[in-house]
Amino acid sequence: MSIGSNSPEDERPFPDVSEENRPSVGRALKQARIAAGLTVDSISGSTRVRIAIVRAIEADDFAPCGGDVYARGHIRTLAKAVGLDPEPLLAQFAAEHGGGRPAPTPAAPLFEAERIRPERRGPNWTAAMVAAIVVVVGFVGFTALKGGGDDAKQPVAEGPAPTTGKPASPTPKESKPGKTPAPSDSAIAAAPQDKVTVQVSAVGGRSWISAKDHNGRMLFDGLLKQGDSKTFQDSTKINLILGDAGAIQLYVNGKKIEDQFRPGAVERLTYTKGDPEVG
Numbered sequence: 001m002s003i004g005s006n007s008p009e010d011e012r013p014f015p016d017v018s019e020e021n022r023p024s025v026g027r028a029l030k031q032a033r034i035a036a037g038l039t040v041d042s043i044s045g046s047t048r049v050r051i052a053i054v055r056a057i058e059a060d061d062f063a064p065c066g067g068d069v070y071a072r073g074h075i076r077t078l079a080k081a082v083g084l085d086p087e088p089l090l091a092q093f094a095a096e097h098g099g100g101r102p103a104p105t106p107a108a109p110l111f112e113a114e115r116i117r118p119e120r121r122g123p124n125w126t127a128a129m130v131a132a133i134v135v136v137v138g139f140v141g142f143t144a145l146k147g148g149g150d151d152a153k154q155p156v157a158e159g160p161a162p163t164t165g166k167p168a169s170p171t172p173k174e175s176k177p178g179k180t181p182a183p184s185d186s187a188i189a190a191a192p193q194d195k196v197t198v199q200v201s202a203v204g205g206r207s208w209i210s211a212k213d214h215n216g217r218m219l220f221d222g223l224l225k226q227g228d229s230k231t232f233q234d235s236t237k238i239n240l241i242l243g244d245a246g247a248i249q250l251y252v253n254g255k256k257i258e259d260q261f262r263p264g265a266v267e268r269l270t271y272t273k274g275d276p277e278v279g
Helices: 017-021 025-035 040-047 051-058 068-081 086-096 125-158 170-175 186-190
Strands: 196-202 207-212 218-224 229-234 237-242 248-252 267-272
Touching: 025 051, 025 068, 025 086, 040 051, 040 068, 051 068, 068 086, 196 207, 196 218, 196 237, 196 267, 207 229, 218 229, 229 237
Parallel strands: none
Antiparallel strands: 196 229, 196 248, 207 218, 207 237, 237 267
16 A cells, blocks of 8 residues: 655655645555554454544544644554555644644544543531541540649649659540541541542653633643643633543542552542542
8 A cells, every 4th residue: 555755845846746635644554554453442452542533634624632632642542553655644644733732722622432420419428427527536635624623633632742743643534635546537537528639640751731720711732741730729610621531640539449440541530528439
């Protein structure tokens, strides 16, 4: 199959008729896939490029890729999978689309199969439980302090010769309120209950991310290198787009998100004050 020459125009003494007849980038990829006896499903499974995007690229529709940078990456991956040299296809794509490498476009719906978490509604039982614990601990501490004061005064009223060791008896009682147990959920209790807090860490490699608040205002749009971390906070919700979700570790309202994201997968997520859900 002929993809066409990449020689500059000024080096051709005569027009190259074959270039006029060469297939488009998408058609070349589709013809090579069919010639290799591969299906769209098999290509998607081996490259981890979603089926909808494979079909769109083969139809020369690169809009679902989310920008030229992602489109070039998908073209390179699919070309290698069907046995084509990706460089001529990338050069043809650059010539037909201006050759630019713009930054990823945030806030655009990149994929149709992205997940959006529903907002939870109902009473905030976690806040109520924390408030109840604080009241109980405060009452116990007050009772201990009051009882200790009475014990300290009693030897003076009843005994003519109080010993020097008795005033020290309230000491262990006063120390009890300070020894409040610190379970693993203490981090959640310390987090603001009236806000949603999301921490994004690039632990498995670099990844482009985009973050918005509930009003659609951009909080961050850029590339996180491996080891970098960003924290976002809003009164209602945080909207995220992860370019490589498999490289990202999320902490929402003080809890680690245990979802297993695939490397290279793009995820769009929404978190609220009630997340992560219990159960």
